Amino acid sequence: MGQLEGKTAVVTGGSTGIGLATAVRLAAEGAHVFVTGRRRAELDEAVEAIGPARATAVAGDISEPADLDRLYDAVRARGRGLDVVFANAGTASFATLEQITEEHFDRIFGVNVRGTVFTVQKALPLLNDGASVILNSSVRADDGVAAFGVYAASKAAIRSFARTWANELKGRGIRVNAISPGTIDTPGLDAVVATPDTPDTPDTPDTADASGAAGASGTADAPVTKSQFAAAVPLGRIGRPDEVADAVAFLASEQSGFILGANLYVDGGENQI
Template sequence: MGQLEGRTAVVTGGGTGIGLAAAVRLAAEGAHVFITGRREAELDKAVEAIGPERATAVAGDISDPADLDRLYDAVRARGRGLDVLFANAGTASFATLEEITEEHVDRIFGVNVRGTVFTVQKALPLLNDRASVILNSSVRADDGVAAFGAYAASKAAIRSFARTWANELKDRGVRVNAISPGTIDTPGLDAVVATRGTPDVPDASAVAGPPLAKAQFAEAVPLGRIGRADEVADAVAFLASEQSSFVLGANLYVDGGENQL
């Protein structure tokens, strides 16, 4: 039996990358995992990979409250409440202070902040005793990477929410913690670094496409490489399980020492 046998989990942004790896890991520990994301084809592939007996896909955008309602209606219909929530979905793109637009700020904060707030709020009636809520922050909340200000600020907000919500929900026996991944090799990373090299990015000449960008990122990591999604998933599984029963309001860095050394 796994550490989460018989439990119910929700993973937002569960179709690819860190979300998919976390869904696979939680299911391997025995949980039935509800995954959501905007791309239905990716969700279908994820369910096939995990197994339909262990995963249910509900397509949707966390920035749309109606989509969140549909997600939690599906969880409610299963009749077992919710034991693990990994609020993982997010979006990122580059823009300097000079180039930031209203649309850029609204998109980043609409998904990363507003979407996360209502992902957790709408889950509250379903959370079982001793449930675990895990928020996906980022090491970028701690550094000053140029042209990444809106994203970094949105992830700093996530870290702050983890502390506040841990305090608010502790009397229900619900633990809230955050993880802060470093540079992780995912399709999302490819998409972000691909934007560097477009006319919209002032320091585009610094990066010559995804392969070079990844090599440059790796140079900044003490372990000498960027991380894997399954390594972040292991941290999620730890925070989801009773192994972390005395961990509350914490921020677990999974960054190869990038922001630690």
């Protein structure tokens, strides 16, 4: 019996990287996992990786309320409520203060902040008492990495929401906590380090995988940039998606039953020592 046997979970941005690794881990613990993301083909591949009997894919963009409604309609149709929400989907791109445009700001805050707010708000009628909500913040919320200000501010907002919502939902026994990944080796990180650090840098795909992209200057030589990142981590390497998934599984389970409103760093000590 897994720690989440018979539970129902939602993972946004669940088609690649941290989201996919987490969906796989939650399913291995016994949960049925609803995964959402913008790209149907990647979602179908994710379901195969998770296990078709343990996963349901619902394509959509968390910044679009109608897409969230379709996601939760699918959860409602299963008839077992909702026990775990991992609000993971996010986006990142570089822009200095001088370069920030309205489009850049609205895109990042629209997904990372607005999308997270309504991901959790629309889940409320389905959440079973004692459910666990985990928000994906970032180590970048704590520092001042150049050209990452809007992204960092969006993740600081996520950390703040975790505290407030933990207070608001504690009467139902619903625990809200945050995780803050450091530099994690994912497709999202690859997308950030391989492109120029301008406000036109493409967004990372669906997930907050670029959360630890500290000081990426935009280069086609991603392995060199990753080696530079690794040198800044006390453990001497960048993290793996499954290591973040382990932390989310812990916060989703009863093993973390006395943890509320906290922020769990998964950063190899990057912002700790």
